[in-house]
Amino acid sequence: xxxxxxxxxxKHFGTFSALHELDLQVRDQEFMALLGPSGCGKSTTxxxxxxxxxxxxxxxxxDGRDVTDVAMGRRGVGFVFQNYAIFTHMSVRDNLSFxxxxxxxxxxEVDRRVSAMADLLQLGPLLxxxxxxxxxxxxxxxxxxxxxxxxxxxxxxxxxxxxVDAAFRAIMRTELKSLQRQFKQTMIYVTxxxxxxxxxxxxxxxxxxxxxxxxxxxLEVYNEPRNVFVAGFIGSPGMNLxxxxxxxxxxxIGVDLGVIGRQRLTEGKQAAxxxxxxxxxxxxxxxxxxxxxDAGNPGALKMAVSFVERIGHRVVVHLDAGAQQVxxxxxxxxxxxxxxxxxxxxxxxxMRLFDKASGLAIxxx
Amino acid sequence: MSVEAVKAPIAPVVVQAGDAExxxxxxxxTLPAQLLLxxxxxxxxxxxxxxSFTDWTPLVGKNWVWAYRYWNDFDNYVEVLTNARxxxxxxxxxxxxxxxxxxxxxxxxxxxxLFTGDFFGKRFFYSILLMPMMxxxxxxxYMFFMLFQSGGPVNAILSALTGSQVAIAWLSHANLALxxxxxxxxxxxxxxxxxxxxxxLLGVPEDQLQMATLLGAGRWARLRHIVLPRxxxxxxxxxxxxxxxxxxxxxxxxxxxxxxxxxxxETISVYIYKxxxxxxxxxxxxxxxxxxxxxxxxxxxxxxxxxxxAR
Amino acid sequence: xxxxxxxxxxxxxxxxxxxxxIALIPILWMVSMAFKPVEEWTDAGRTLHWLPIHPTxxxxxxxxxxxxxxLIVSLDSTAGWPILxxxxxxxxxxxxxxxxxxxxxxxxxxxxxxxNLPLALLQLxxxxxxxxxxxxxxxWSFLGLVDTWYGLALxxxxxxxxxxxxxxxxxFDDMPRELEExxxxxxxxxxxxxxxxxxxxxxxxxxxxALLVFIFNWSDYLIALLLTTREWRTIPVYMASLxxxxxxxxxxxxxxxxxxxxxxPVVLGLAIQRYLVRGLTFGALKQ
Numbered sequence: 001x002x003x004x005x006x007x008x009x010x011k012h013f014g015t016f017s018a019l020h021e022l023d024l025q026v027r028d029q030e031f032m033a034l035l036g037p038s039g040c041g042k043s044t045t046x047x048x049x050x051x052x053x054x055x056x057x058x059x060x061x062x063d064g065r066d067v068t069d070v071a072m073g074r075r076g077v078g079f080v081f082q083n084y085a086i087f088t089h090m091s092v093r094d095n096l097s098f099x100x101x102x103x104x105x106x107x108x109e110v111d112r113r114v115s116a117m118a119d120l121l122q123l124g125p126l127l128x129x130x131x132x133x134x135x136x137x138x139x140x141x142x143x144x145x146x147x148x149x150x151x152x153x154x155x156x157x158x159x160x161x162x163x164v165d166a167a168f169r170a171i172m173r174t175e176l177k178s179l180q181r182q183f184k185q186t187m188i189y190v191t192x193x194x195x196x197x198x199x200x201x202x203x204x205x206x207x208x209x210x211x212x213x214x215x216x217x218x219l220e221v222y223n224e225p226r227n228v229f230v231a232g233f234i235g236s237p238g239m240n241l242x243x244x245x246x247x248x249x250x251x252x253i254g255v256d257l258g259v260i261g262r263q264r265l266t267e268g269k270q271a272a273x274x275x276x277x278x279x280x281x282x283x284x285x286x287x288x289x290x291x292x293x294d295a296g297n298p299g300a301l302k303m304a305v306s307f308v309e310r311i312g313h314r315v316v317v318h319l320d321a322g323a324q325q326v327x328x329x330x331x332x333x334x335x336x337x338x339x340x341x342x343x344x345x346x347x348x349x350x351m352r353l354f355d356k357a358s359g360l361a362i363x364x365x
Numbered sequence: 366m367s368v369e370a371v372k373a374p375i376a377p378v379v380v381q382a383g384d385a386e387x388x389x390x391x392x393x394x395t396l397p398a399q400l401l402l403x404x405x406x407x408x409x410x411x412x413x414x415x416x417s418f419t420d421w422t423p424l425v426g427k428n429w430v431w432a433y434r435y436w437n438d439f440d441n442y443v444e445v446l447t448n449a450r451x452x453x454x455x456x457x458x459x460x461x462x463x464x465x466x467x468x469x470x471x472x473x474x475x476x477x478x479l480f481t482g483d484f485f486g487k488r489f490f491y492s493i494l495l496m497p498m499m500x501x502x503x504x505x506x507y508m509f510f511m512l513f514q515s516g517g518p519v520n521a522i523l524s525a526l527t528g529s530q531v532a533i534a535w536l537s538h539a540n541l542a543l544x545x546x547x548x549x550x551x552x553x554x555x556x557x558x559x560x561x562x563x564x565x566l567l568g569v570p571e572d573q574l575q576m577a578t579l580l581g582a583g584r585w586a587r588l589r590h591i592v593l594p595r596x597x598x599x600x601x602x603x604x605x606x607x608x609x610x611x612x613x614x615x616x617x618x619x620x621x622x623x624x625x626x627x628x629x630x631e632t633i634s635v636y637i638y639k640x641x642x643x644x645x646x647x648x649x650x651x652x653x654x655x656x657x658x659x660x661x662x663x664x665x666x667x668x669x670x671x672x673x674x675a676r
Numbered sequence: 677x678x679x680x681x682x683x684x685x686x687x688x689x690x691x692x693x694x695x696x697x698i699a700l701i702p703i704l705w706m707v708s709m710a711f712k713p714v715e716e717w718t719d720a721g722r723t724l725h726w727l728p729i730h731p732t733x734x735x736x737x738x739x740x741x742x743x744x745x746x747l748i749v750s751l752d753s754t755a756g757w758p759i760l761x762x763x764x765x766x767x768x769x770x771x772x773x774x775x776x777x778x779x780x781x782x783x784x785x786x787x788x789x790x791x792n793l794p795l796a797l798l799q800l801x802x803x804x805x806x807x808x809x810x811x812x813x814x815x816w817s818f819l820g821l822v823d824t825w826y827g828l829a830l831x832x833x834x835x836x837x838x839x840x841x842x843x844x845x846x847x848f849d850d851m852p853r854e855l856e857e858x859x860x861x862x863x864x865x866x867x868x869x870x871x872x873x874x875x876x877x878x879x880x881x882x883x884x885x886a887l888l889v890f891i892f893n894w895s896d897y898l899i900a901l902l903l904t905t906r907e908w909r910t911i912p913v914y915m916a917s918l919x920x921x922x923x924x925x926x927x928x929x930x931x932x933x934x935x936x937x938x939x940x941p942v943v944l945g946l947a948i949q950r951y952l953v954r955g956l957t958f959g960a961l962k963q
Contacts, residue, residue: 052575073578085572089594098590102581150580390866391789398780398841401772401834402796409811429814476695479688490692492946497699499945503897503912504934508702511709511927514718518705521724552702557956564953564963602960613804616897620916637806638898647810654807665802669795672960 001028001063002153002186004049009058011044018044020210021058026188031180033201034190037233041210042190043082046158049188050079062154078147078155078185082162084139086146088132092123095131095142099150117145121175136163140172148179155185161196173200194234198222206230225352228359231285237316240326241283243356246274255284255353260321261301266348273363274353281356286346288316288329293342300343305336319344410658413651417441421648432648441652450628451653454636457543458612461632465550466607470600472551473558477566478588480559498556506620509549510536513621536622539629546618546630553617554610558603565599566592605668703938709931710735717927735932739918755933757907758914762937765828765900765910766893772833773889777840778882782870784841785848786856794845797838798958805835809902816903823905831903832893839955840889846959847881848874884948888955891941911937 004026011019019041026032034042047053049060051072060068067075087095096117100110118124121141126134131142140160147155157176161169177200180187191197197204198218206213206221206229213233214226225231225239232238244255247262253271254264263284265271274282294300303319303326310332317328317336328344336342353362412429420440421432445451476494480487500508512519513535523531535545569592577587593600615634618624624631624639631639641650705726709717712728712735719725739755783789812831813822821827851874859869875882897912904913915933918926945952953963 050579072575073581073583077579079576079579081572081576083572085570085576087573087576087591090590098577098582099580102586146576146580387787388789391783391787394783394787395780395790395793397776398793398797398837399790401776401837402793402800405800405808405812405831405834406796408815409808412811412814413808476692479692479695484685484688490696492949493696494699495945495949495952496703496942499891499942500703500938501895501897501912501934501941503895503916504706504938505702507915507930507934508706511931512702512705516719516724518701518724518726552698556699561953561957561961564961599961602957606957609802613806615806616912620897634804634806634898637804641806641810642902650807650810654810657804657807661802662799665799666795669798 003028003061003063004154004186004188005059005061005064006045006049007059007061009045009048009055009060011041011048011053011056017210019048022212024205024212024215026186027202029180029184029186031177031187031189031200031202033197033204034188034207035192035194035197035204035233036207036213037192039209040207042207043158044210045207046079046156046188046190049154050077050156051075076152076154078150078152080143080147080155080157080160082158082160084143086131086139086142088130090131091128092118092131092134092142093127095146096123096127096149098146103150113149117149120179121145137165137168140164144176144179148183151183151185153185155180155183155187156190157187158190159192160189162191162193169196176200194236206233208233223350224361225285226361228283228285228354231352231354231361235287237288237327237329239285239287239352241285241354242324242326244282244284245280246282248275255282257284257301257324258322260303260324263301263346263351264348265351265353268349270351270353270363277355277362282362283354283356283359285352285354286350288327290347290350291326291328292345292347293330294345295343297343297345300345302341302343304341305338308336308338317342409654413654416648417652417655419648422645423647424645429647435648441649444649445652445656450631451633451636453628454631454633457630458614458632461543461547461550461614462608462611465547465554465611466604468551469555469558469607470562470604472555473560473603474562476555476559477563480563481566494559495556497553498560500553502553502616503620505549505553506617509545509552509617510621513545537626539626542622542626542630546621549617549621550611550614554607558607561599561603561606562596565596568599569595601672706931706934706938709927710935712928712931714928717925735928736936738929739933753906753914755911755914755936758909758911759936761825761828761904761908762894762910762912764825765832765908766890768826768829769832769836769893770886770890772829773836773840773893774844774882774886776833777837777885778844781841781844781848782874785845786853794841797841800835801838801958805898809899813902822903823908825908828900828903828908828910831899832896835896835899836889836892838958839892840885842958843885843888843951843955844878844882846954846962847878847885851877881951884951885955887944887948888951891944894937894941 004024006022006024009019009022009024010017022041022045024032024045034045036042044053048055051067051070055068058068059066062075087098090098093114096114097110100113105113114127115124118127121144123138123141123145126138131139134142140163144157144160160176161172164172173196176189179185189197189200201218203215203217204221205215208229214221214230216224216226221230222234225234228241231241242255242257242260244257244263247254247256252264253275254262256262265274303321303324305317306320306325307318309316309318313332315330315332315334315336317330317334319326319328319342326344328342330336354360355362416429416432418436418438418441419432420435420437421429423429425435427434480491497505511517514520515532515534519535520531520533523533533541535541573591574587577591582590613634614632615638618630618632619635619638622630624635628636637650637653640646708727711731711733713730713732714734716725716728716730741754741756780790780793784794816822816827816831819827821830855873855877856869859873860866864872895912896910897916900910900913901916904910909917911933915930915937918930918933948955950963953961
């Protein structure tokens, strides 16, 4: 078993708070992605888990064992740095075998495992070459192989594919996933690339400004963002957020969006919670992909086209009304003229309400 | 309204130095240095070559130009190859080299390793540790002369450490005098190794050291597998520089012991000095000089060239 | 890295302090001796006194000609002249080495001139000076340069040329050519470029190189020993020859002199710390 438990983990550098009271549980053999913009604290978290830096406050537990004060060399984690840190003065073979040699494994066993790993990562012909001057793709594979070969129960990867060619990235993603399954490792994977996180992770921890925003499966994070940051960060483009006021009319709840129109909410958890909370100022959220243009619907929202991006297979239409903006994703060939007013119809059951003051989604604890 | 024809501006003619002009300029720039060098090389070489085949000394009363009157073929050369005292001094120089250079290297490396990472007072201690090598060597010689007196601090410290009265007359005993001289050299030049090696250690990538730690490497393993391989070039440079200098050792040693007692601390520079100033056997010394020149050139030039190519 | 344990930190400090103590004790002993009156110069038969019981400036007065102690008969020559000799010869020697070395370094760095000059200058340092001193003595004697401060300066300039050359060469190599080339394109002559652009940028490195060369010149003993007789002896030579009718060594006086000689290089050396590695390895390594 290799569970990771971070309890109220904090790190500050002087007055700057890099990480604030992070509570995160990673399950055994789970692939957890840490996702967020630069400076959100994901690399700091990784370093804390690995033991490269000391926590200012909080605890780190592996399988219930408190490792907060355990030295880095004794935590038994694998780590792939962002810049690989390959031992450039050694051969590829010596790089791969380093961890095994430090454990004083027998020569034959070391060679066997190096060969196996080299085959897996297609490094066979390069084994006896010096590790300096090789291409980024190869260095990346050496870095992963070098850490994986000692079969750590916990594997940390800090944006390992950020320097890899796009073409190779997809291949490497599958490789990494299969390695993780094969070695039954618990993996924490830092990235700023949503696509990577969404395709690879079992769960994603979204972070911003040193604070954990939301933890959930890719689908949860996508469909049920917990706050406006997650709503806007996940998705490309992110969720639309329109300001409005709640109203009740004839037993139904809706959001008054001013000149744009009024949007009825379907009965459900959100509407019920909204009614209970008795809030007024809200943000109505809906994804750009969940909008249809429906001229026949009287209750549609009206906004004017301000800009059209044609990106090959899809079209992103920017619309605005006053200070509020909305983006819509449509299929290729969608006709849109600048300045035209379009009647927008967001999909009823895919809308999300946020409290304007706190930014939190309504109906969430 | 008339439109005046506007002449297109002429591109400024840039006078670039041609190859020949650059060569002339380069020649002029390096000329002073070349002249100084020639000055110190040409005449000495010719003169030494000339008198090496003669028996001439300033004692004969005539100018060296007339040395041909004292031709003795290869007598000096044979003397160089067979003189016991000369070879004794060479051996002694090598002994000093073999003891001092590795000691300075290891101590310097040890202290440099102590200086990795940040700690309170680092810059201050660093400056103090550099001081010995900045002391004028002749003055250092006198310093250690005073230290190794019978009633001096070295004996006092030894007395305190062993609990008994130590009154060794260091500079009067053959082997002890040599030891004292070596201690003085180690004191003065370990800081140089420390300086160079610390600069080298700073070039070892921190992240590779971290990675090694993560993979289970302890302090010694990191030293052996990461640090030492990466500073090997610097180690070679430091050893080369120190070896070259220690071969020439004179100032400190001469002031401490004058080569004595007897000839027990007579290194090659001291020997040459004495034969030159006391025995006045100048043609013999000239021959020694030629030998040194040939041997050093044969060894040093290929080494430097290979090093320069590897850079 | 996780913070090292208390124990290893304490060990680190202990070892460093030990090294510092070893580095300082010889120097401090000399400082102490320089301020000890004649009676305290030897502690024969008694326990050693690390510090002077009655510190005095008498030793300094003595080497400059006056002394209040009745135990020493005054010297026939004072330290003033040797100090001047060291100063003049070291300074002029530095000027010679820096001028010739800098020009040559510029020529080699920018125009690849000089052929084997770099290699030859390295060889110059490898070769023991004692081996060429006989011809040098003869030459200097022939040119009337023996026992003169400028004669000494000339040989100093030659012997430290490798340092000035190699140090300035690495500095020129490090300086980007674009600045000079931009000025050249605008029509400046090469001399103006060197004067107006290169040199101003090189002020600090040049000063550091000059100080390093000065330290070497000031610290010389052997060459001065051979090329000076009475008038222009430098401090080390004078110090070694210091004696009086008193029996035994003039410990305190020589210590005072040694202190005077040792202070300038130590101060200067600490001032140019930044460039020491480069200067002492002929540019093979940088700090």
